[in-house]
Amino acid sequence: MADERKSYDEIVKTAKRLYLDDQFTFRCGQDLDCFTHCCSDVAIVLTPYDVLRMKRALKMDSSEFLEKYTILPFTKDQKVPVVLLNMSGEGKRCPFASAKGCAIYANRPWACRMYPLGVAEPKNPNPDDKRFYFLLKEDICHGHEKGRAMTVREWIENQGIEEYDMMGTSFKDLMLHDFWEKGETLTPRKMEMYHMALFDLDRFRRFVFETSFLEKFIVDEARVEAMREDDEELLDFAAQWLRFSLFGDKTMKIKPEVVEGHKAAGEAGAAPSGG
Numbered sequence: 001m002a003d004e005r006k007s008y009d010e011i012v013k014t015a016k017r018l019y020l021d022d023q024f025t026f027r028c029g030q031d032l033d034c035f036t037h038c039c040s041d042v043a044i045v046l047t048p049y050d051v052l053r054m055k056r057a058l059k060m061d062s063s064e065f066l067e068k069y070t071i072l073p074f075t076k077d078q079k080v081p082v083v084l085l086n087m088s089g090e091g092k093r094c095p096f097a098s099a100k101g102c103a104i105y106a107n108r109p110w111a112c113r114m115y116p117l118g119v120a121e122p123k124n125p126n127p128d129d130k131r132f133y134f135l136l137k138e139d140i141c142h143g144h145e146k147g148r149a150m151t152v153r154e155w156i157e158n159q160g161i162e163e164y165d166m167m168g169t170s171f172k173d174l175m176l177h178d179f180w181e182k183g184e185t186l187t188p189r190k191m192e193m194y195h196m197a198l199f200d201l202d203r204f205r206r207f208v209f210e211t212s213f214l215e216k217f218i219v220d221e222a223r224v225e226a227m228r229e230d231d232e233e234l235l236d237f238a239a240q241w242l243r244f245s246l247f248g249d250k251t252m253k254i255k256p257e258v259v260e261g262h263k264a265a266g267e268a269g270a271a272p273s274g275g
């Protein structure tokens, strides 16, 4: 995001809170003089489901997509790999922005669907502290107070955000895991596992089906078959496996013979990660 734009934390603290039935007035369209101005020099953080949708729409292998269209910036306090849309080209423009708008509109990322709405989510929602939305009012965007008033709920429905939220549940469970509260960090190898399993899904599929992975874990046969072809099923499984291998959650079951083998080798308790 450009330096002159306010930080997310600053906006969350000061912005007016909106809930699902609150209204705002906004319109976006090709006739506005700001058309696609929001598609340059902005940090679009991609979720695993964003990457899945985009690489599939572009008929690309996930490794190829990540290499061509994303960057992985590293900061000092970073806990997990953050995948951003690569806007390092001319004019720092999104590679999918064209004179006619977004070239991958039907599969655009969650952040692009939400804009100009932001969302803040407490870790343990309760009646006094629940998910709220807020308007990102930036000088570059001229769509505010144009068009008709609509509720946050209508915006979410119209932009197809529910599907993205649903597919993002297991990712959110990883991001909000207690592990981080304890100040724990991932080793470089575990960071690589995290990135591969969630974002480089075609590579993760090869890892599951072309190594001894499935010989180590009890996985329902119907699920195994679904994962061969179904990206969404595989992504859900990836999050489940990461919770087991990164955080020690009981989300996977190791085959008894593998446990016995480890005991015999004097390695009891050293659970296989599958890698």
Ligand code: SF4
Pocket (backbone or CB within 6 Å): 038, 039, 040, 044, 094, 095, 096, 097, 098, 101, 102, 103, 104, 105, 108, 109, 112
């Ligand atoms: S993906 Fe589409 S909507 Fe999002 S920044 Fe790029 S061109 Fe704009």
Ligand code: SF4
Pocket (backbone or CB within 6 Å): 027, 028, 029, 032, 034, 035, 036, 037, 038, 039, 115, 116, 140, 141, 142, 143, 144
């Ligand atoms: S700057 Fe705002 S109104 Fe203009 S195209 Fe982007 S979202 Fe739409």
